Amino acid sequence: MSTPTFEYRKKEIPAKIQSIGIALLLIGLIIVICGYIVSPARMAFNNIIGFTFIISVVVGALFFVAIEYLAGAVWSAPFRRAAEFLTYGIYLLPLLVIPLFMNVHDVFHWTHPEVVNADKVLKAKAPYLNINFFVIRVIAFMAVWMLFQFIITRNSLKQDESKNQNLTTKNIKLSAVFVPFFALTISFTGIDWLMSLEPHWFSTIFGIYYFSGTMLASLAAITVCVVYLNENGYLVKGLNEDHYYSLGALMFAFTNFWAYIAFSQFLLIWYANLPEETFWFLQRWEGSWMIYSIGLIFVHFVVPYFGLLTQPSKMDPKRLKLMAIWILFAHYYDLYFLVMPTYSRSGVAFSWFELGFPALLVGLLMVLFYQISKRQNLVAIGDPKLKRGIEFRL
Amino acid sequence: MSAKILYGYSGIFDTPNQITHAAEKAVEHGYTKFDVSTPYPLHGMNKAMNLKPSRLGYVAFVAGLSFAVTFVLLLWWMNAVDYPVVYGGKPFFSFPAYIPLVFEVLVLSASISTVLAMLFVFFKFPNNSHPLHGTEYMKAVSSDKYGMLIQADDPKFNEIDVKKYLESVHAVKIIPIYWDNDEINHxxxxxxxxxxxxxxxxxxxxxxxxxxxxxxxxxxxxFNWMMDQQKQSAQQHSLIFSDGYGMRQPVEGTIARGYLPYEYKGQPDLAGQKLVNPIPVSKASLTLGQKKFDTYCSPCHDYHGTGNSRLRGQFPNPPSLHSEKVRTWSDGRIYAVITEGQNVMPSYATQLNPDERWAVINYIRALQRAMNAKESDLK
Missing domain, CATH: 1.20.5 (Single alpha-helices involved in coiled-coils or other helix-helix interfaces)
Known part of the structure; x- marks a missing residue:
């Protein structure tokens, strides 16, 4: 066989991305600030959605990178940088969590000592659910993510220059350490930020539930970036529908995985019919929440399922990108389903407040992506798996 | 032996690249009935051969969906319509509980239907044999070579052209394949x-x-241990008791519940003095009394106790129950008549138990009062 040589000449992505990003960022920022002035409680709940959403995207992307190293996957090597760029969002997490810490009493019932003292259940949970330990956990998790993100991406960047294969070996070892940390941190992030909104409620599957959404959101975000970059020729030649198909198949698989986990959680609670568990679902069946909850099945499962079911839909970049954007929306929808019924018991609350964080986050990610891509190669040109990755065929 | 019938021409190739190239060329030449055999799945071959996507997916989709829907209907019929049983306080038609079952049935039916459709519809099983069986071609492509076969029934098939074509794409070996005459005439x-x-x-x-x-x-x-137990059964001969009976009599003087003996046999007047009606008049007792009276007494005494018998002279008509004599009798005296009978009237002790007799007496009293109503009763 002849050896096709890959050629990578760096082409900068247009500044338009940054200007759109800045516009969205400003709009989002204005809405968020106004929201915090008008109704701090409501904005804080939105902040949780936004915060967990961006954790899903950026930490999930780091997990994607780690899994690629760990499994020795070649197909994703040519566009691994897209995932790596997204992981830089981890450094934005402290910015997003500060307003939450200032309004923590509005969202978390268990942060009020007088409530906890009057409540037997919360008292029993207090050794875990107390504000000090909570802050320690949040900071520790971020520190772990930042640490691994810093070392893994630094090694990857070094390789661009040195072409040193030992750096890949190093990253494989790092990934092996990171993956168990990821499993724990992402589960406890889900439990801390989402499940503890209803401190009396518990579901042992909740960590995996959040993880399934995380995987979906990060895959979708990576897919959007990869399709955009590749269709406009910013990556190396040779990436084609086989790579798209693999991304689509992973999204399809995790769509099913999410449905499986979500249904398992529902079925067990429905079957056992214990009041201390069912109230969580009953809240989501109140008034217009019922329509919203039924909508979740369609938004998060039925539409992506049929959208990604056929082979052509996974190979066509346009349809794949559309489905990826839809899945990002579905993950936001899912987080809204998890968070907002605690704020608005009677029915779905939607107005300009809820638009603030999506705009802010999308803007942030776009600016971030532009800034990082200006400084770094868009393809990991030193990666020993790159050539095989480009030649990857189904 | 008749002349052999040509099935097709086969070419053997050495490398996957050659066979892919050959397949592309075959499509260019316009051959439609050709097939490629490789020792392992070769990626990109479906594109090179210009194959349409398999229709098996539709079989799986339709079969899985229709079986799943049928199964939901079956569950609905069994659990909600035909034999509704409450399980764990759930509704009869509780869909969430069905989802795992429906999912299993969907997967099972889809996979089985797909395999069966593949074997019997797409591979056309069962057929006796295939001309390629046992040929050199088959031996080569199932170990380390790549083969292509162009069928003789291809509209563009022409022995010379096909040979030329196979040579042009660098086939290492070109072998004609014939139908096995024995198999055809089998x-x-x-x-x-x-x-x-x-x-x-x-x-x-x-x-x-x-x-x-x-x-x-x-x-x-x-297995009959349960039948052969070491115990005394009813009607069995006993080895323990001297009279040989397995079943024993109750202790002498035992009175069974509801079977108080009648003490005034042959002394109806004494009974009239001593016996007191223990059943108070109530709606229940009158209803019972009416029922029993209508059943046992009314054939002779008439529904109203007038003695106007329905038996139309087959028996002598009894006297009216509304006579001065009967109306002044105590309850106990009537009880004696029911229990022992009087003149032609037989004993009704076997038909009516004591409580029922008293209820009938209560009813007779009601009849008597109704048939001999006084002016004062209207007030």
Whole structure:
């Protein structure tokens, strides 16, 4: 066989991305600030959605990178940088969590000592659910993510220059350490930020539930970036529908995985019919929440399922990108389903407040992506798996 | 032996690249009935051969969906319509509980239907043989070579052209494949009398052997410990008691519940003095009394106690229950008549138990009052 040589000449992505990003960022920022002035409680709940959403995207992307190293996957090597760029969002997490810490009493019932003292259940949970330990956990998790993100991406960047294969070996070892940390941190992030909104409620599957959404959101975000970059020729030649198909198949698989986990959680609670568990679902069946909850099945499962079911839909970049954007929306929808019924018991609350964080986050990610891509190669040109990755065929 | 019929021309290639190239060229030449055999799945071959996506997916989709829907209907019919039983306080038609079952049925039916459709619809099983069986071509492509076969029934098939084409794409070896005449002329032996007779004989022998083995060789005494218990059954001879009866009499003087003996046999007047009606007048007692009176008394005494018998002279009509005599009788005196009978009237002790007799008496009193109403009763 002849050896096709890959050629990578760096082409900068247009500044338009940054200007759109800045516009969205400003709009989002204005809405968020106004929201915090008008109704701090409501904005804080939105902040949780936004915060967990961006954790899903950026930490999930780091997990994607780690899994690629760990499994020795070649197909994703040519566009691994897209995932790596997204992981830089981890450094934005402290910015997003500060307003939450200032309004923590509005969202978390268990942060009020007088409530906890009057409540037997919360008292029993207090050794875990107390504000000090909570802050320690949040900071520790971020520190772990930042640490691994810093070392893994630094090694990857070094390789661009040195072409040193030992750096890949190093990253494989790092990934092996990171993956168990990821499993724990992402589960406890889900439990801390989402499940503890209803401190009396518990579901042992909740960590995996959040993880399934995380995987979906990060895959979708990576897919959007990869399709955009590749269709406009910013990556190396040779990436084609086989790579798209693999991304689509992973999204399809995790769509099913999410449905499986979500249904398992529902079925067990429905079957056992214990009041201390069912109230969580009953809240989501109140008034217009019922329509919203039924909508979740369609938004998060039925539409992506049929959208990604056929082979052509996974190979066509346009349809794949559309489905990826839809899945990002579905993950936001899912987080809204998890968070907002605690704020608005009677029915779905939607107005300009809820638009603030999506705009802010999308803007942030776009600016971030532009800034990082200006400084770094868009393809990991030193990666020993790159050539095989480009030649990857189904 | 008649002349061999050509099935097709096959070419053998050494590398996957050659065969992919050959497939692309075959499509260019316009051959439609050709196939490629490789020792392992070759990626990109479906594109090179210009194959349409398999239609098996639709079979799986339609079969899975229709079985799943049917299964939901079945569950609905069984659990909500035909035999509704409450399980764990759930509704009869509780859909969430069905989802795992429906999912299993969907997967099972879809996979089985897909495999069956693949074998019988797409591969056209069962067929006796294929001309490629046992050929050099098959031996080569199932170990380390790549082969292409162009069928003779291809509209563009022409021996010379095909040979030329195979040479042009660098086939290492070109082998014509013929139908096996023996196979074409093969007759099914399954309907021959000898074979059917053999089958019948085997069936009989088999049944006989099974019968012999299970009833004679491996015979086991049926499980009947529960029938043979060490206890005295009713109607059984007893070895313990001197009179030989297994069933024993109650202790002398025992009175069973509801069977108080009648003490005034032959002394109706004494009974009239001593006996007191223990059943208070109530709606329940009157209803019971009416029912029993209508059943047992009214054939002779009439529904109203007038003595106007429905039996129309087959028996002498009894006197009216509304006579001065009967109306002044105490309850106990009437009780004596019901229990022992009087003149033609037989005893009703076997038909009416004591409580029912008293209820009938209460009813008779009601009849008497109704038939001899006083002015004051209207007030």
């Amino acid at each position: 007759k099914h032996k399954i309907l021959e009398p000898k074979f059917i007779l053999f089958l019948v004989a085997v069936a009989i022998l088999n049944s006989a052997m099974v019968y012999f083995v299970y009833n004679k060789v491996l015979y086991m005494v049926p």
